[in-house]
Amino acid sequence: MKKYNFYAGPAILPREVIEEAARAVNDFNGKGLSILEISHRSEDFIQVMERAEAAVRKLLEAGEEYAVLFLSGGASTQFFTLAMNLLDKEERAAYIDTGSWSSKAIKEAAGLAQVKVVASSKDKNYNYIPKDWSLPPDAKYLHITSNNTIFGTRYKEFPEVKIPLVADMSSDIFSRPVPMSRFGLIYAGAQKNMGPAGTTLVVVRKKYLGKVSRHLPTMVNYQTHIEKGSMFNTPPVFPIYVSMLTMEWMLSQGGIAAMEKRNMKKAAKLYDEIDRNSLFIGTAEKEDRSIMNVCFLLNEQKLEETFMAKATEAGCVGIKGHRSVGGYRASIYNAMEMEGVDVLVEVMQDLEKNHG
Numbered sequence: 001m002k003k004y005n006f007y008a009g010p011a012i013l014p015r016e017v018i019e020e021a022a023r024a025v026n027d028f029n030g031k032g033l034s035i036l037e038i039s040h041r042s043e044d045f046i047q048v049m050e051r052a053e054a055a056v057r058k059l060l061e062a063g064e065e066y067a068v069l070f071l072s073g074g075a076s077t078q079f080f081t082l083a084m085n086l087l088d089k090e091e092r093a094a095y096i097d098t099g100s101w102s103s104k105a106i107k108e109a110a111g112l113a114q115v116k117v118v119a120s121s122k123d124k125n126y127n128y129i130p131k132d133w134s135l136p137p138d139a140k141y142l143h144i145t146s147n148n149t150i151f152g153t154r155y156k157e158f159p160e161v162k163i164p165l166v167a168d169m170s171s172d173i174f175s176r177p178v179p180m181s182r183f184g185l186i187y188a189g190a191q192k193n194m195g196p197a198g199t200t201l202v203v204v205r206k207k208y209l210g211k212v213s214r215h216l217p218t219m220v221n222y223q224t225h226i227e228k229g230s231m232f233n234t235p236p237v238f239p240i241y242v243s244m245l246t247m248e249w250m251l252s253q254g255g256i257a258a259m260e261k262r263n264m265k266k267a268a269k270l271y272d273e274i275d276r277n278s279l280f281i282g283t284a285e286k287e288d289r290s291i292m293n294v295c296f297l298l299n300e301q302k303l304e305e306t307f308m309a310k311a312t313e314a315g316c317v318g319i320k321g322h323r324s325v326g327g328y329r330a331s332i333y334n335a336m337e338m339e340g341v342d343v344l345v346e347v348m349q350d351l352e353k354n355h356g
Ligand SMILES: *Cc1c(COP(=O)(O)O)cnc(C)c1O
Pocket: 009, 073, 074, 075, 076, 077, 101, 145, 147, 148, 149, 168, 169, 170, 171, 189, 190, 192
């Protein structure tokens, strides 16, 4: 039976990508070797790296002033890595706290340099994006989480500031166009909208690097990875390969503009149903709603089991909400087809017809 994968991450990948990856696990490029057993120094893998980097540059419209890196350790490792590379101990950065991931980024940076949290939406369990704040005059960058995976909110417009923006885009990278020139650094764990778990994309404007006096361990120093083309040590070969396939799939579908169009349609359909259906209620403020992670609650607790059972029966998996919000979360990343949203909406409508 067909499954509709609404998991938040690791998350849905395009069927074509999975099939191509499966072929490469058996035999990569007809060379009689698996992608899992080739050398990262082989010509075949060097080409994968080049194609992956080219796809990132095309999708983000990132020019040569930016370095594109595929690293390990997840987005969580970037929380401290970026602070170490961009700030000396006595220097300050501004952070906006819009959820659990922002808080973790703040905690890591605060142990290394001066951090000013200029705004937080914690007062309302992170159901909105703060709009009223100002920067300290000495802030070197402003860190935001562009999409809050757990709470289902996002920056619809990115802040316009005179200092570089640093953004954790783990859960909405490649879902919509971004004004790249405003960003000093963006990073994203691959496992939401870019590929499988195991690699993290970092795109950094090179001129901001090499300015700190602190000691940077070799692996933490972005310049190491820039000089070695993300191959200072063994890179995560398979996750980078599958990310490359996924990004090339996005390009073949019309690129970011096409992705955004599809994503807006899917999100609108689901939110319309949440707003229309008497049994459901959305958790995020309407103007800040994510188009990747749609969070909602059932009005009547007694229907929870029935709803889950009906959703499972229809093939919908992964809709249970994060424990800090409760209820449901339907993650509708790029690879989710409208069909999956249609099926979930039907389940919600049936529930209302039978129990509303
Ligand atoms: C999932 C997620 C992370 C954590 O990513 P890891 O790769 O597991 O470290 C960080 N930030 C956001 C916004 C996320 O959605």
